[in-house]
Amino acid sequence: MSENPVELFDMHIAHVGINAENPEQAKRIAERFSVLMGLPVNEVPVSFFSDTLVETMKQNGRGTHGHIGFAVNDIVAAEKWFSDRGFEINEESRALYEDGSTKLVYFKEEIGGFAIHLCRE
Incomplete structure (x- = not known):
């Protein structure tokens, strides 16, 4: 095996x-990935997804x-x-x-x- x-x-x-640090910063980060790679931004309750590749948390999420x-x-x-x-x-x-x-x-x-x-x- x-x-x-x-x-x-x-x-x-x-x-x-x-x-x-906060939802506003998360949105700005997601928008930059959108510009960088042409990824659509999708907002969900706790984060913004840049397509499925990057998830930007609206607050300090898990992991350092x-x-x-x-x-x-x-x-x-x-x-x-x-x-x-x-x-x-x-x-x-x-x-x-x-x-x-x-x-x-x-x-x-x-x-x-x-x-x-x-x-x-």
């Missing part, structure tokens, strides 16, 4: 999260510098795989879909000042 989660779970970067979301094709199996290798899941961060399945969940450990979460494709 492969020891590479990219191969095992078709893992890829879903988005990079940037922490802003922000967060990185990794999409996987089987979040349950990926959680187990990472847990078996010593990466603890932050259960308080778990977000669910209406059917009770996991939408996203963060690890407890930051890496390089970034919070890391798994999400479904």
Whole structure:
């Protein structure tokens, strides 16, 4: 069996999260990514998305510098795989879909000042 989660779970970067100080700054950051890469800006309750590539939080979100979301094709199996290798899941961060399945969940450990979460494709 492969020891590479990219191969095992078709893992890829879903988005990079940037922490802003307030909603106004977050909007300005998202608009700059729009100009830089031609990405449409989509506002949601807690952030602005620049397409799906960059999420700018309206406040200081998780992670010292922000967060990185990794999409996987089987979040349950990926959680187990990472847990078996010593990466603890932050259960308080778990977000669910209406059917009770996991939408996203963060690890407890930051890496390089970034919070890391798994999400479904």
